[in-house]
Structure formats: structure tokens, C-alpha cells
Ligand SMILES: Nc1ncnc2c1ncn2[C@@H]1O[C@H](COP(=O)(O)OP(=O)(O)OP(=O)(O)O)[C@@H](O)[C@H]1O
């Protein structure tokens with residue numbers, strides 16, 4: 001069943017058509033990679049899925065109803081950088097979404113409830129291999145560790161869809177390969193739906209179950225926005241054969 005349905009979606013900024021008439025259904029538990037040249041509107045599309053920006057025309061349905069007008073816990077996000085809070089320790093970065101989930105009005109959570117939350121946060125840190133770094137601050141982590149922390153922070157809220165905007169592009173190849181394995185494992189374990197924007201075609205195919213290509217027909221023509229030019233299913237067997245995962 002489709003978790004996300006994008007219908008006749010247009011985005012126009014200052015008379016420049018950025019996205020033109022996009023139609024896309026995203027099935028629950030799929031991993032959709034989106035690739036395309038710089039400036040074609042990939043981040044804009046993700047920001048729409050987060051309800052951070054609104055489309056000029058068209059609609060987005062989430063689980064059959066109009067997308068909520070504000071970001072919700074059901075939609076987690078990780079960016080290339082700066083997804084975590086620099087002034088909070090690793091543990092507190094992961095604890096924060098649980099605290100927010102537990103109390104609508106911010107207040108101190110005491111006793112066994114806070115203990116349980118900390119245990120949940122520690123379990124998640126263990127999952128992404130950061131338990132030993134729990135007391136450190138983001139500035140004390142490597143780029144790969146920061147992105148693992150960002151993943152942990154997004155996943156602890158148990159989102160139904162995880163939106164990734166070039167999350168691994170600043171990492172060196174070795175670290176990136178490790179985090180690919182981790183991301184694939186987390187996706188398989190949680191069975192959440194993932195939409196990932198990347199410039200790296202091999203990463204798109206390695207992680208995705210489907211690869212969408214967005215392209216403007218004429219880069220300089222402001223009246224023609226990006227469209228979906230390719231929609232490629234990725235068979236799991238292909239990955240095993242090529243040893244991609
Ligand atoms: N808030 C805004 N106001 C005006 N124009 C915008 C706004 N946000 C994005 N744009 C324009 O929309 C186009 C698409 O931007 P977007 O950031 O979505 O591209 P992208 O595909 O993510 O590029 P990159 O691969 O470089 O990250 C660009 O021309 C950008 O200048």
C-alpha cells in the first residue's frame with residue numbers, strides 16, 4: 001500500500017518552475033533513492049515531505065490523508081550536516097526526542113520513567129555503535145559518528161518515514177561503506193519507509209529498492225521544471241550478485 005502519494009505537484013519560486021507536475025507513489029517499507037543534478041529540486045521535494053515548504057500546486061497524501069501542515073514525529077529527517085544539537089551530549093541528543101514524545105508540556109521527568117528513557121536511548125546508541133561515546137559532545141565525534149548519531153536521533157522517534165538528504169556525502173569512502181551497512185540493517189530491522197536524496201549513483205542503487213531520477217529538460221529555461229525521467233526498480237538479487245551490500 002502507498003504510504004506517500006504525490007499528485008500533480010508543482011513548485012514555482014519567483015516565476016522559475018522548479019518541480020513540474022510530479023506524480024509519485026511510495027509504497028510502505030520501500031527505500032526510494034532520488035538522484036538528479038544540483039538545483040533540480042531534490043531538497044525542495046524532501047522539505048515538502050517534511051511540511052517545511054508547501055507546493056505551489058498539487059497535493060501530497062500521507063497514509064491516505066493530506067500531509068499534516070507541520071512536521072510530525074512520523075517523519076524523521078537527517079541532513080548532510082547539522083542534524084544534531086551541538087550543545088547536547090550524545091546521550092542527551094538521543095534522549096531529547098523521547099522526552100518530547102513523553103511530555104507535551106516540557107517539564108522535568110523524574111524517577112523510573114527517566115531511567116527507562118535513558119535505557120531506551122542507550123539501547124539505540126548501542127545499535128548504531130555509539131554507546132561508548134555517550135558522554136561526548138558532537139564536536140568531539142568524527143563525521144561518521146555524527147551521522148550515526150543523527151540516524152539514532154531520528155530513529156528513536158520511530159518515524160514511519162525517514163527522509164535523508166545526502167546524509168553520507170561528507171564522509172570518506174571507508175566510513176561511508178560502513179554506514180551503508182548500518183543503514184541497510186536499520187532499514188531491514190525497522191521496516192520503515194526511507195526516501196534518500198543522493199548525488200552518488202552507486203549509493204542510490206546499493207541502498208534503494210527503487211531509484212528515481214529527477215531532471216530538468218533544459219537547465220536554463222525557467223518555464224520548464226524538473227520531472228521524473230527514470231523510475232528504476234532495484235531487485236534485491238541484483239545487489240547480492242554484485243556484492244553491493
Ligand atoms: N525558498 C526558496 N526560494 C526561492 N528559490 C528556492 C528556494 N528554495 C530552493 N530554491 C531554488 O529551487 C531550486 C532547487 O533547489 P534545491 O535545493 O531543492 O535543489 P537540489 O536538487 O537539492 O540541489 P543540490 O543537489 O545542490 O542540493 C534552486 O534553483 C534553488 O535556488
Ligand SMILES: [Mg+2]
Pocket residue numbers: 042043044165
Ligand atoms: Mg539539495
